[in-house]
Amino acid sequence: xxxxxxxxxxxxxxxxxxxxxxxxxxxxxxxxxxxxxxxxxxxxxxxxxxxxxxxxxxxxxxxxxxxxxxxxxxxxxxxxxxxxxxxxxxxxxxxxxxxxxxxxxxxxxxxxxxxxxxxxxxxxxxxxxxxxxxxxxxxxxxxxxxxxxxxxxxxxxxxxxxxxxxxxxxxxxxxxxxxxxxxxxxxxxxxxxxxxxxxxxxxxxxxxxxxxxxxxxxxxxxxxxxxxxxxxxxxxxxxxxxxxxxxxxxxxxxxxxxxxxxxxxxxxxxxxxxxxxxxxxxxxxxxxxxxxxxxxxxxxxxxxxxxxxxxxxxxxxxxxxxxxxxxxxxxxxxxxxxxxxxxxxxxxxxxxxxxxxxxxxxxxxxxxxxxxxxxxxxxxxxxxxxxxxxxxxxxxxxxxxxxxxxxxxxxxxxxxxxxxxxxxxxxxxxxxxxxxxxxxxxxxxxxxxxxxxxxxxxxxxxxxxxxxxxxxxxxxxxxxxxxxxxxxxxxxxxxxxxxxxxxxxxxxxxxxxxxxxxxxxxxxxxxxxxxxxxxxxxxxxxxxxxxxxxxxxxxxxxxxxxxxxxxxxxxxxxxxxxxxxxxxxxxxxxxxxxxxxxxxxxxxxxxxxxxxxxxxxxxxxxxxxxxxxxxxxxxxxxxxxxxxxxxxxxxxxxxxxxxxxxxxxxx
Amino acid sequence: xxxxxxxxxxxxxxxxxxxxxxxxxxxxxxxxxxxxxxxxxxxxxxxxxxxxxxxxxxxxxxxxxxxxxxxxxxxxxxxxxxxxxxxxxxxxxxxxxxxxxxxxxx
Ligand SMILES: Cc1cc2nc3c(=O)[nH]c(=O)nc-3n(C[C@H](O)[C@H](O)[C@H](O)COP(=O)(O)OP(=O)(O)OC[C@H]3O[C@@H](n4cnc5c(N)ncnc54)[C@H](O)[C@@H]3O)c2cc1C
Ligand code: SF4
Ligand code: SF4
Numbered sequence: 001x002x003x004x005x006x007x008x009x010x011x012x013x014x015x016x017x018x019x020x021x022x023x024x025x026x027x028x029x030x031x032x033x034x035x036x037x038x039x040x041x042x043x044x045x046x047x048x049x050x051x052x053x054x055x056x057x058x059x060x061x062x063x064x065x066x067x068x069x070x071x072x073x074x075x076x077x078x079x080x081x082x083x084x085x086x087x088x089x090x091x092x093x094x095x096x097x098x099x100x101x102x103x104x105x106x107x108x109x110x111x112x113x114x115x116x117x118x119x120x121x122x123x124x125x126x127x128x129x130x131x132x133x134x135x136x137x138x139x140x141x142x143x144x145x146x147x148x149x150x151x152x153x154x155x156x157x158x159x160x161x162x163x164x165x166x167x168x169x170x171x172x173x174x175x176x177x178x179x180x181x182x183x184x185x186x187x188x189x190x191x192x193x194x195x196x197x198x199x200x201x202x203x204x205x206x207x208x209x210x211x212x213x214x215x216x217x218x219x220x221x222x223x224x225x226x227x228x229x230x231x232x233x234x235x236x237x238x239x240x241x242x243x244x245x246x247x248x249x250x251x252x253x254x255x256x257x258x259x260x261x262x263x264x265x266x267x268x269x270x271x272x273x274x275x276x277x278x279x280x281x282x283x284x285x286x287x288x289x290x291x292x293x294x295x296x297x298x299x300x301x302x303x304x305x306x307x308x309x310x311x312x313x314x315x316x317x318x319x320x321x322x323x324x325x326x327x328x329x330x331x332x333x334x335x336x337x338x339x340x341x342x343x344x345x346x347x348x349x350x351x352x353x354x355x356x357x358x359x360x361x362x363x364x365x366x367x368x369x370x371x372x373x374x375x376x377x378x379x380x381x382x383x384x385x386x387x388x389x390x391x392x393x394x395x396x397x398x399x400x401x402x403x404x405x406x407x408x409x410x411x412x413x414x415x416x417x418x419x420x421x422x423x424x425x426x427x428x429x430x431x432x433x434x435x436x437x438x439x440x441x442x443x444x445x446x447x448x449x450x451x452x453x454x455x456x457x458x459x460x461x462x463x464x465x466x467x468x469x470x471x472x473x474x475x476x477x478x479x480x481x482x483x484x485x486x487x488x489x490x491x492x493x494x495x496x497x498x499x500x501x502x503x504x505x506x507x508x509x510x511x512x513x514x515x516x517x518x519x520x521x522x523x524x525x526x527x528x529x530x531x532x533x534x535x536x537x538x539x540x541x542x543x544x545x546x547x548x549x550x551x552x553x554x555x556x557x558x559x560x561x562x563x564x565x566x567x568x569x570x571x572x573x574x575x576x577x578x579x580x581x582x583x584x585x586x587x588x589x590x591x592x593x594x595x596x597x598x599x600x601x602x603x604x605x606x607x608x609x610x611x612x613x614x615x616x617x618x619x620x621x622x623x624x625x626x627x628x629x630x631x632x633x634x635x636x637x638x639x640x641x642x643x644x645x646x647x648x649x650x651x652x653x654x655x656x657x658x659x660x661x662x663x664x665x666x667x
Numbered sequence: 668x669x670x671x672x673x674x675x676x677x678x679x680x681x682x683x684x685x686x687x688x689x690x691x692x693x694x695x696x697x698x699x700x701x702x703x704x705x706x707x708x709x710x711x712x713x714x715x716x717x718x719x720x721x722x723x724x725x726x727x728x729x730x731x732x733x734x735x736x737x738x739x740x741x742x743x744x745x746x747x748x749x750x751x752x753x754x755x756x757x758x759x760x761x762x763x764x765x766x767x768x769x770x771x772x773x
Pocket of ligand 1: 028029030031032033034051052053054059060061062063065066067068069070180181182183220221222240241242244245246247248249279390391392460461462463468469470471472473
């Protein structure tokens, strides 16, 4: 049977029926941040429920793994402090990275990893597989990546971390509302901007409407994707952070008045391209493949240089800071940052003028990642540990490639650099940009409790402004879970607004009605992406951005009502694209509000060409102060204040509270 | 050679829409798969539905939504029941260093 045969819908259809639940802490999105939030909230004794669009066991960008547990400055081997780590990361983004989430990350990454270890996660080389490797600490048996001197990044066997976290949630009695997509937040008496008192959703198998009352809500639904690029036939392959992550949390929070910042930052990146090879599945020297040797078609090695441009003679030297440098951040260059960052933190990388030298005939394409010539421990760490435990690599790369005969000790995997690609991905078209697929992006503004301007609404993970990645999600999730549970202790169940529930039910079920001029959700996604490519891409000015506003509003008025869903799965996708449209509008609002170009934000305004003028070197914050009216304000860089005085007492309070609930179950 | 599909003049032909590309991100071996539907449960993109015939492999209802994450393969308890098949345009190439031979993902 094929997809084209007609099948009866296999699940009971419950359109129009409503399920109601009640809890203390409700988590929307059971990805990495969500499950960690659930565990810590539950450990305080609070009642906890997760509403998850997919299935919590494997859902989210981190559901298939993590190989590098980054920025763990709190681990016993790190030579840098959490404060230094945070300052380096924030400065390297010229201030446009959240000091709040980054400090939580750098101060509790190792503490969080130890909790994972207690659940059965493998975080050390207990079997001595890597004995003798320069990146192994023999006392702790921890393995480190990138900078072998400063030792802040730990290599882990993370392919099964998500199932372990899921098991822990179940053991602790977290209520899991799987296959339920959250569609809207409930506010006290339905008032705009009032305290959040729960959320609503749709069951993606039955179509039932779900209402959950809660004392506190944590948003952990990751970021919008598919804003600029869309592919109807390679849709899944093109969504780097997974198909479920479309920015529902942004749209939901925006609708009730929450603040967002950095929304104007979109970067030129091929991470959303449907023409790419599987991520980490081609030869390269970045990230998971660091510090792999690259050779040309004649086996000629491409030289590496340090931040001073000095050519490095050995593989070993690629993993140490340059003369005069205390430590380096990610080596190999950075595929997810629009600018090279600060020289003082730059790591070793391939010669920057490789393309020029290739054109002069010094190197012959294609190039290959030559694992065969690497020391055994590097080869084994890259192929098998990193590629293997990294998300989407164990089955898609290691098992599948080896089944086709690939042998890392004999074969060299081709890179696509200079053919069509860049790093490990390929561009689809010149205007191709991403908002949320990769990098440090815009998102929800919070205070040190990770609470937004809306009382009772917390955030965690990639959805936080200026944040990114797995360990950030784990640590901020864990922290937000405890903060939200503590908030919930002092908050009663709020009053629901009947009209708010009724109107959301009508909105969410509307696509089920077919009309003579119906379109499907993919068509609307293409429409949104086209507007963004044309009017909010590389070049911006007031006129272009106004046209973006006009044409997005046009789609909202004329096309949204036509989107048809024939079953609950399609209904979920239809609602997703409506939220993608809302997120696109947020990006356009923020782009209009920044009346200056910014190189570090990859933001170019033809009408304000000066790059990063001092008076615009600040955060632009947007919110709807009443439905449909956008309010804009500015915040200075570093608006979060000092680190330890804000973090320390809250962290201590979180740990104390986490002793109060059910004991964490051991494997 | 038997292509698996018979054809003859006058046979019944259906007016079918084009199938989405790639149409087969996963390949089942019906002799190994027991239709337990664990892959249906865990798939983060909700690509499958259970087969109406009990014990048969699930239906790939939305092949174009597949994220190629491999969770269905990884979590299946019956080795060989299901395997991942990358789109043809996304199959990597490599070279054997000693012999210079070129290979690609099959
Ligand atoms: C292939 C790959 C490899 C990676 N490797 C690494 C690595 O090695 N190290 C590292 O630090 N980072 C890595 N990352 C990044 C990391 O996985 C993410 O940053 C991290 O998962 C973000 O966590 P999160 O909780 O914010 O989002 P996610 O883990 O993506 O979770 C979001 C969850 O929300 C759910 N959801 C979305 N919308 C709704 C809704 N409306 N209602 C209910 N639920 C919803 C989703 O289904 C999902 O489960 C990798 C990412 C990818 C894609
Ligand atoms: S492929 Fe595996 S998990 Fe899926 S139904 Fe068959 S036996 Fe079960
Ligand atoms: S590879 Fe991943 S997305 Fe594709 S069907 Fe399997 S579990 Fe689902």
